[in-house]
Amino acid sequence: NAGVTQTPKFRVLKTGQSMTLLCAQDMNHEYMYWYRQDPGMGLRLIHYSVGEGTTAKGEVPDGYNVSRLKKQNFLLGLESAAPSQTSVYFCASSLAELGQFFGPGTRLTVL
Amino acid sequence: DQQVKQNSPSLSVQEGRISILNCDYTNSMFDYFLWYKKYPAEGPTFLISISSIKDKNEDGRFTVFLNKSAKHLSLHIVPSQPGDSAVYFCAAGETGRRALTFGSGTRLQVQP
Numbered sequence: 628n629a630g631v632t633q634t635p636k637f638r639v640l641k642t643g644q645s646m647t648l649l650c651a652q653d654m655n656h657e658y659m660y661w662y663r664q665d666p667g668m669g670l671r672l673i674h675y676s677v678g679e680g681t682t683a684k685g686e687v688p689d690g691y692n693v694s695r696l697k698k699q700n701f702l703l704g705l706e707s708a709a710p711s712q713t714s715v716y717f718c719a720s721s722l723a724e725l726g727q728f729f730g731p732g733t734r735l736t737v738l
Numbered sequence: 739d740q741q742v743k744q745n746s747p748s749l750s751v752q753e754g755r756i757s758i759l760n761c762d763y764t765n766s767m768f769d770y771f772l773w774y775k776k777y778p779a780e781g782p783t784f785l786i787s788i789s790s791i792k793d794k795n796e797d798g799r800f801t802v803f804l805n806k807s808a809k810h811l812s813l814h815i816v817p818s819q820p821g822d823s824a825v826y827f828c829a830a831g832e833t834g835r836r837a838l839t840f841g842s843g844t845r846l847q848v849q850p
Contacts, residue, residue, distance in 0.1 A: 631781070669742075669827060669840035670782070678837055685837055706751055717781050727838065729774075729781030 629653055631730035633718050639736045640708045648701055648703040650718030656728070658721045659701035660685070661693060663714040664732075670717060696705050708737045741765045742830050744841035752849050757815040761828030764809065767829040773802060773840065774806050775811045776825045785826075786813070818848045 643686030662670040674693040719727040774782035828841040
C-alpha cells in the first residue's frame, strides 16, 4: 500500500497563476483533509471531505477550492495564486476521526 | 487566537534521559488529543492519543498525560533515543467535528 501520496512534491508559481494539487489514498478512507503548514503556526485545516462528493471549509479556506469526485482522490485548487499561499501543503486521510494519515507534503512557492 | 499551544519551540536532551513535551489548550470542548511526530521532508505520523476520560495512556517508551483541570497535556519519552529527534505536534479534537487543531510544534533534539 502506498498510503497517502501527493503530487507534485514541489512547485513554483507566479502570482496569479493557477494550479491543482492532487492527493490520493489507497486505504479506502472516508475522510480526507488538506492542511497548510507555515513556520511557527503548526498545521491549519484548509478544507476537508467526509465522503465522495462532499467538501467542507476548514479554518483557512479563502483562496482555495477542493473537489472529491472519487473516494480515493482529493484535489486542492488555487485559482489565482498569491505570495501568501507560499507554504507546505499536507493531505491526510482517516477512517474515523482519530488517526489521520498524512502524505509527504507539497512545497509551494508563489513569487 | 491559538486554541492549542506548544510554548517551547525546541528542546534538547541527552540520549537515555527523559524528554517531556508540553501542550496547553483553551477549548474545553476538546475531548481527545493526539501527538504527531514529523521528520524533515515527510508528513506527520501519528504517535499516541488520549481520550478526555483518561488521564494517562502509555505505548512503549511514550506516555501521554492529560490534566483536564489545567487544560494541559504532556508527552514523555523514556528513554530518549537519537532517532526521536523530530518535530512533535500536539493536536486536539472534538467528537463530531472532523477537524483537528494543531499546536505549532516542538523540535526535539536528542544528543548522543
